[in-house]
Amino acid sequence: MPGQSVCLQDATASPVIETISAGVASTYKDAWxxxxxxxxxxxxxxxxxxxEKRVFMVILVRSMLIGxxxxxxxxxxxxxxxxxxxxxxxSDVCPHCExxxxxxxxxxxxxxxxxxxxxxxxxxxxxxALFRQVAAAHGVGADSVPxxxxxxxxxxxDSGLIRRQIAAHVEHCIERGDCPDSRDTGERFExxxxxxxxxxxxxxxxxxxxxxxxxxxxxxxxxxxxDGFNPxxxxxxxxxxxxxxxxxxxxxxxxxxxxxxxxTAAIYGMFITGVFGALNLMAMAGWIYPVVALFAxxxxxxxxxxxxxxxxxxxxxxxxxxxxxxxxxxxxxxADGRSMPxxxxxxxxxxxxxxxxxxxxTAGFPVIWSGIVASHDIDWLYFAFLLGLYLLIYLAIELVxxxxxxxxxxxxxxxxxxxxxxxxxxxxxxxxxxGVLVFAPELxxxxxxxxxxxxxxxxxxxxxxxxHRYLLPRLGVRIGDEW
Numbered sequence: 061m062p063g064q065s066v067c068l069q070d071a072t073a074s075p076v077i078e079t080i081s082a083g084v085a086s087t088y089k090d091a092w093x094x095x096x097x098x099x100x101x102x103x104x105x106x107x108x109x110x111x112e113k114r115v116f117m118v119i120l121v122r123s124m125l126i127g128x129x130x131x132x133x134x135x136x137x138x139x140x141x142x143x144x145x146x147x148x149x150x151s152d153v154c155p156h157c158e159x160x161x162x163x164x165x166x167x168x169x170x171x172x173x174x175x176x177x178x179x180x181x182x183x184x185x186x187x188x189a190l191f192r193q194v195a196a197a198h199g200v201g202a203d204s205v206p207x208x209x210x211x212x213x214x215x216x217x218d219s220g221l222i223r224r225q226i227a228a229h230v231e232h233c234i235e236r237g238d239c240p241d242s243r244d245t246g247e248r249f250e251x252x253x254x255x256x257x258x259x260x261x262x263x264x265x266x267x268x269x270x271x272x273x274x275x276x277x278x279x280x281x282x283x284x285x286x287d288g289f290n291p292x293x294x295x296x297x298x299x300x301x302x303x304x305x306x307x308x309x310x311x312x313x314x315x316x317x318x319x320x321x322x323x324t325a326a327i328y329g330m331f332i333t334g335v336f337g338a339l340n341l342m343a344m345a346g347w348i349y350p351v352v353a354l355f356a357x358x359x360x361x362x363x364x365x366x367x368x369x370x371x372x373x374x375x376x377x378x379x380x381x382x383x384x385x386x387x388x389x390x391x392x393x394x395a396d397g398r399s400m401p402x403x404x405x406x407x408x409x410x411x412x413x414x415x416x417x418x419x420x421x422t423a424g425f426p427v428i429w430s431g432i433v434a435s436h437d438i439d440w441l442y443f444a445f446l447l448g449l450y451l452l453i454y455l456a457i458e459l460v461x462x463x464x465x466x467x468x469x470x471x472x473x474x475x476x477x478x479x480x481x482x483x484x485x486x487x488x489x490x491x492x493x494x495g496v497l498v499f500a501p502e503l504x505x506x507x508x509x510x511x512x513x514x515x516x517x518x519x520x521x522x523x524x525x526x527x528h529r530y531l532l533p534r535l536g537v538r539i540g541d542e543w
Contacts, residue, residue, distance in 0.1 A: 145241060297461060489518075
């Protein structure tokens with residue numbers, strides 16, 4: 061019947077009902093035997109204390125009692141008919157599980173026929189054992205949560221795609237009633253191929269990356285691209301190249317530029333790796349999203365403030381007191397008589413010092429990105445791939461500037477107005493990420509959600525720029541200290 065599951069309940073109810081039915085038949089048979097055996101006596105004035113009325117009253121009462129039992133058993137046996145059982149295995153320190161829970165609660169609310177059974181596996185050994193049994197029956201591993209089983213299907217992890225598949229399968233099972241019961245660990249459910257959209261590419265030593273299932277790759281590319289426009293690192297690079305260009309030697313520009321970018325990227329990578337390790341521990345404690353969101357919020361507010369009131373109050377920029385020393389070190393690279401190894405060594409030392417000086421200015425996006433990646437519960441090999449991708453995209457903008465300077469022997473000065481705009485862009489994106497991590501972290505687990513967050517943030521940035529620089533000034537309204 062539509063809306064009913066072909067579950068264990070029917071199979072277990074049938075013998076019970078047959079036994080009771082046999083009992084009813086036996087009752088009538090016994091009663092008839094009693095009545096027939098004593099019929100002569102009844103005809104002689106109930107001399108043995110039996111009356112036909114009394115006999116049939118006993119039959120009636122006994123039949124009614126048995127009938128009530130039959131109805132009760134049938135009701136219990138069939139009360140579960142039409143119900144779809146969903147088994148959800150989760151951990152109390154899993155951010156993905158927390159992010160998925162509102163979706164499952166909503167699904168449970170929308171479909172009364174759906175019964176959701178939740179099992180916490182970190183603290184309850186029995187639930188871990190059940191998880192292994194259910195996972196084995198469905199042909200999947202029992203090594204990751206959240207894990208959802210329903211209607212003979214299994215989903216490991218959480219993403220927009222997974223949620224759409226779960227919702228569609230639940231509707232199918234409720235409407236068609238032809239799904240098996242995932243609670244039956246004695247079954248071996250057929251592994252069905254999942255029809256889904258896919259954007260994949262192969263990475264050596266890492267494997268196949270599916271952007272639709274692993275949106276953290278897309279998030280990495282987007283955040284790294286925005287981070288590549290960091291005003292502090294761009295300011296240092298343009299100053300460095302502008303002073304080196306005066307030497308007129310492309311060889312010197314090549315050596316200094318590549319050494320500087322390599323050392324700063326290496327220090328940046330070590331910093332991100334350390335942050336990722338620390339945030340991994342927070343992910344195990346279950347409060348990574350609030351911590352990263354708070355960090356993003358602070359950086360967002362300060363960066364947006366710097367757009368309107370540059371370097372007033374708290375500011376994540378290179379302090380003015382450090383700039384004379386940076387100029388002095390860069391000019392020192394131009395000293396005549398330096399051998400090539402000495403030039404490389406001096407550039408590396410200078411790059412290391414500058415990297416630490418500008419760290420407060422550049423730390424925002426790496427910390428946010430590390431938090432997002434840590435929440436995806438990835439292994440260190442996949443993290444190494446993502447970190448390499450991040451650094452490559454991060455350096456892309458600086459490499460473009462570097463090669464333009466190398467070929468043309470000129471570089472435009474990075475001005476304050478450029479820094480203001482980049483601060484605004486970074487601040488709005490950080491603000492959007494902070495809000496998403498608190499109120500809708502599941503968006504970062506879906507490629508459409510991740511792209512949507514960045515698109516909305518960039519749209520808001522363009523709107524603010526249009527209002528602040530064009531529309532409001534025409535109305536005589538000027539905000540900030542740039543005017």
